[in-house]
Amino acid sequence: MGTNKRYPHLGSQLAEERELREARKRGALHSLSADQLRLQSQVVTVVPERMQVWGLTWLRFGDVDVRSTVLVKRWTSDAVGVEVDVDGEKLRCWVWQGACQRLQNRVDGWR
Template identity: 40%
Template sequence: MGNPGSTLSAYRDMQSQARSILEAAKHGPLQSLSDRELPLRDHPLTIYPHALQRRVRAWVRFGPEAVRVDAKVVRSTPLAAGVEFRAEEKTFRCWVWSNAVALADDELS
């Protein structure tokens, strides 16, 4: 059934992250790698089916404001990751450099 304290803590963390994302979004639009930085025609692109999407922690940027988010990798190239994350009812998607992404802690076990 799980630990109720752990579940409450995870919920509070999720709410805190959503507030951080929405606050950062006030500083500008979500940044994504440009077509020039991400030449999809020149590099292989992997699109992951839902069952293979990995949970990660990723650094994203809204205008000048950087925030680390819990996300999932939905696509990738050898140098970049297409990530998706949520805050409240809003879903965000962007491309970031692969080194801005790390496996979520529970994925390491």
Template identity: 30%
Template sequence: MTISDGETDPALGTNRRYSDSIDRDLAKAHLTRVAAAGQLETLTTAELQLDAVARTVDPVPKPVRAWVRFGGEPTLVYAEACMWTPRAVAIRFKIGEREYRCWVWASAVEALSE
């Protein structure tokens, strides 16, 4: 399991003195490798059905944690929810300097306190 922005799989060992810094660096490096190895997947037009369901556009995107896939590799990222329907959420997030945008199922998104 990959987690961006400083969280790692609890199965990994840590260095007590520098654990936060090391964990954050490892997570960023892994996320960069995953993003480079595959294309970001997004929901299809048929799955979204944007012409048949109401959607909400938020002028102030909300912080979330969401599962995305790069070339089939599931990865947990910190993102912003920009738009949503009852079943799907449009998110944006950065890896390094590059911004990514995609639609994911609502069940793959967890709201974070601001």
């Protein structure tokens, strides 16, 4: 079987979506706790609605970890608030900043 020359990232994207669906069945999406975030003492930067910032990070559903392309919604000096779409449902969580790699555009996570 050949490769998709028009959308070379499509196979990786579909595999990630399948992994997210399977992981979602294993449990809820984990997020950092309020004690870990310390939002009352941290400056939170919010990404404007007209702007999209993409990242690549590890997400945990129940006991399963999935590396996923995410939309960055906000951040502090320690953490990043991200959003991921799983079958049309937008899920949000906080991850440690060191665990999130910024991408120039969405498809870079699937190359």
